[in-house]
Amino acid sequence: MSILVNRNTRLLVQGLTGHQGQYHTAQMLAYGTNVVAGATPGRGGQRFQDRVPVYDEVEEAVAKAGANASIIFVPAPSAPDAILEAADAGIKLIVCITEGIPALDMVKVLHFLREKDVTLIGPNCPGVISPGERCRVGIMPSDIHTPGRVGVASRSGTLTYEAVYQLTRAGVGQSTCVGIGGDPLVGANFVEVLALFEDDPGTDAVVLIGEIGGVKEQQAADFIKAGGFTKPLFALVAGQSAPPGKRMGHAGAIITGTAALASSKIAALRDAGAAIIPSPASIGETVKRGMG
Amino acid sequence: MSILVNRNTRLLVQGLTGHQGQYHTAQMLAYGTNVVAGATPGRGGQRFQDRVPVYDEVEEAVAKAGANASIIFVPAPSAPDAILEAADAGIKLIVCITEGIPALDMVKVLHFLREKDVTLIGPNCPGVISPGERCRVGIMPSDIHTPGRVGVASRSGTLTYEAVYQLTRAGVGQSTCVGIGGDPLVGANFVEVLALFEDDPGTDAVVLIGEIGGVKEQQAADFIKAGGFTKPLFALVAGQSAPPGKRMGHAGAIITGTAALASSKIAALRDAGAAIIPSPASIGETVKRGMG
């Protein structure tokens, strides 16, 4: 079992014909993902690897190839347009890998999507993978994942790979791993992802990987306290050693006030009953022990 | 009985301290309208006619005076702000008299209000009056009205007065008269007002006064055909003698295509079963005869 993606996912790749799009489409196909179409304006009629048809418009990809999910690899200036095009064409799951979208553009996009029945993952995220379903909608290295019953939700990319790597080495498989993205404004936050994991019978526990900046971890803690998520939660918050006022890579990773501190987030999550992972080097071990 | 306004209407006047605001507040009070407050930033603490308290903010007027409806007399550049302030403060009926609000401002305001449970009448309208309830929320001359069972919905100001004058002289009283406004973009259109009249047991028939430009009359016709309004409708469309391409006073009164012609609107309304009033000089007579 899984959340967000599964064997019925019919994936469209927006920006398939670009460098990154081609590389990861090959990887996703190799993993078993059902990539049914690509979309690049002006490249309609091409085929990727002689099998995936490319269309000029998302609407066409939905109509002709039956795409029901989309992954976006287009540059930041065009990415909001790509998200809106997918939403307008009726795509229900949109995963936006693109990094560097202006925050004010995302304010508008999120406001627009609020009235629509659409889940946006990202932007600036590694995507979603469900190893048991052999469905990878993202850019994560495939081979570190193994099917299992622990969900992962994370603001980070490579740190998620590290977490998954440690879980797999510790013999803990994953139901679904979701990178929600490192920007201050993203589509689905921890709360939405935890709600999905709560309802997923294939998920027994969740590893949450937060970081400094924003209030997403506090919102997750509030959601747990309100009874929205009742399964075991293991939490790691990166950035305890980060200085205040400096952007640590991610646009969202900056300490601008007390709430943004790793210590505040850890306190909130602990208070909500989460098991705190003491060090990034002990993710696998902590979860394995916690799962008994 | 009536629609929109009645004896429970507790009216706030936004822009009460201006020239127009003062004049019409006096008229409304004299008619019997329950004007409970005024709002003008910087004028809080004053009293109008020693009895109506003026507040700095709409929020305060709602909290302290229990206002549940508002009429707006502020200049066009500030009117969108006044509408939004009223909506934000929880006012459920907003009547905007102001003329000359930029159309693109109204696009935004209407989009914003769509998610709210608010009825906006106008802008650029004479307001709403229910003679039987002694409630006038508008700038119409009071004395031409008489209580009765015919509703009036109109895009025009003075032409509505003419219609009401003729009705009263013909012995036909009014339940409620609503001026929806002469701009291309207004809050409630004919459709919304007809829906309210349909549900009002105090209204037996409606006089609809349209004019050239836009598709509001066609929308009303479609609404009637779809069964949304089943009572007798008498319709007059002004502008049969207007030349194409020229703005006839109202921002919305301009013939820009076939649909905007008076003849197209009359055809649509007739087709929907409305009785067409042959001349602006025979409104009262036509309705009286039609009501048997």
Added chain:
Amino acid sequence: MKLHEYQSKALLSMYGMLVPRGGLAATPQEARQVAERLAGPCVVKAQVYAGGRARAGGIRMAGAPQEAEQHATALLGSRLVTSQTGPEGVPVHRVLVEEALEVERELYLGIVIDGGAESVVVMASRAGGTDIEAVAREHPELILRQVVDPVVGFQAFQGRRLAIDMGLPASLARSLAAQMVALYEVFIAKDCSLAEINPLVITRDGRIVALDAKLNVDDDALFRHEDLAALRDWSQFDPLEARAGQAGIAYVKLDGDVGCLMNGAGMAMATMDAIQASGLSPANFLDVGGAADPNRVATAMGILLEDPAVKRVLVNVFGGIARCDDIARGILQAFQPGQRAIPMVVRLLGANLQEGLALFRASGLNVTFAASLLDAIQALRELSNAQ
């Protein structure tokens, strides 16, 4: 408010749309100089507030600078009569001299604020270069529409969809979409009520260029665009319409002989309709506004009297805010000594009615009073029969 083609193109260019190279000329010599600079075949275009210029001879091809000068000589100072002007035409004070482009396709691109959709709508058609209203009437399926969400604005994907649905190659869709986004940005930034590029052309060498351009600015938004408000070219108006416009009076000159003065746009139209239905013919639309002050009424009445076609006058004013004595004072103020005598039918209703009527009676003018619109029309007909 209309902008001239050259003004519209200057704005488009600022926002990244391609327009033909060219320059404005107020004299034949300047036209020649621009043509010399362009160094090739060019087009001389009369700058007037009216469409239908091509058929009316207002757009002329010139193979050489001398020819451009000749065309400019013919056009400048003349009045251009097109299907959209009256027989008196509109004066040509400037011509736009532009490079002639080799055109592969002509498209139509338009933006309006749509009352039905309550939003901005971008329209496109592959039937560009023609009378788009005729296309809308006869082949509405050729006009494609995209409604704009006011939160996110017009998006490039909507432009690509319009391009592809117009049957253009997808390779052009991206650049065409960028032009549409640029036009949308002008529309929003300048509070337009209408933007039309007809035709938007694709040249042989694959560029997308606005061959013509028409921007109308929302009159109600001019308070925040002082620079644009200053561009209004009153020379393009009927002189009486210009005077009314400058005084803030809504006045439209028509063909009839019954001058009419009303308050409220709907009332004004209805009164005109009633006049026309009676077999008479209104000389104008005139709305003095709700809160008609005496001076404005006087100006309005003065304009009516100045129209030589006006043989009789109908005053139909329903006082809401306006008081009848103020209206009377304003009207009488226009009858200065020396003003021509003209029979009037006056129908007033509202506050201070008796005072108003008394003022008329005291004036000694030829005034018939009417108690209703029906009576007023009847009185007008009698006047007309008597005259």
Added chain:
Amino acid sequence: MKLHEYQSKALLSMYGMLVPRGGLAATPQEARQVAERLAGPCVVKAQVYAGGRARAGGIRMAGAPQEAEQHATALLGSRLVTSQTGPEGVPVHRVLVEEALEVERELYLGIVIDGGAESVVVMASRAGGTDIEAVAREHPELILRQVVDPVVGFQAFQGRRLAIDMGLPASLARSLAAQMVALYEVFIAKDCSLAEINPLVITRDGRIVALDAKLNVDDDALFRHEDLAALRDWSQFDPLEARAGQAGIAYVKLDGDVGCLMNGAGMAMATMDAIQASGLSPANFLDVGGAADPNRVATAMGILLEDPAVKRVLVNVFGGIARCDDIARGILQAFQPGQRAIPMVVRLLGANLQEGLALFRASGLNVTFAASLLDAIQALRELSNAQ
């Protein structure tokens, strides 16, 4: 990206906010000239990318032009050390000389993009002129907020509400709201990530003036603001941070001695946390990015090696898109002949791992390989104990 105070104020002024009269000076003479022009008491303000200037002596009152010149002499060319800078401070290349105002009240005004509200939030406080973060910590009720609806934008009524809730007289609410609307317009037009006016003052004569101004522009939006991007003042950065920034590498200089090179921001922070948890101290944050190409890795490694505080290096790269041999090539490229020897712990994972490790082995450098983050930290500690 930060803007200097004088740059921020120029933008505010364009959008209708009042700022003190004044001028920029790069020399003491210029400072004197500005002060002479102002003809009255003035303030000399160091233009640096750091707050806390007043306490650090970076803002100085001058009664006469000569005094302004003296202050400028002291400030220009110096390095200002404030509570927000490191001990090395930031260089002062320009001073802003402004009229001294008679201040009645000091307010705080700020605009941020709030991740929780997923919208723009306008904040105001009557506790202006102080450390607003301390106010937020100790008296959060003094900071008022209004969430902006992205369709209609920040509205004047929201500004009036903030003003009234701050306890200002309603008579000032309107003009204060207008200033807030102006600041909001700058924020949107220039894609800001932060706007702070602290203090916004009400002068004795009732004017509302931005006494200080701080605008940060969203780095991700600089592609559409070339003019603003060009304003970045690299002199205000640590030299290594400046080099990294210009190469597009996320690098933050810290106090420790373990240089570290990671890919991915979360991974980089986690690695720093693990180093710190082990009792060692990271010398930097450094994220070479997901698709690290060899040249960028080489630049990053060069920056690490140039930091004299770095005594050992940890490379922790989890290949997603990046290939391990590319990472190895990049790192080794930084060890040009003459480069100082430094012990490294290398933990690589991902595609072409063996090729990457082989390249390290062949290099002859002092490299310890680690298979896991745990091993890597352990190896680092051993290195540290041995050194």
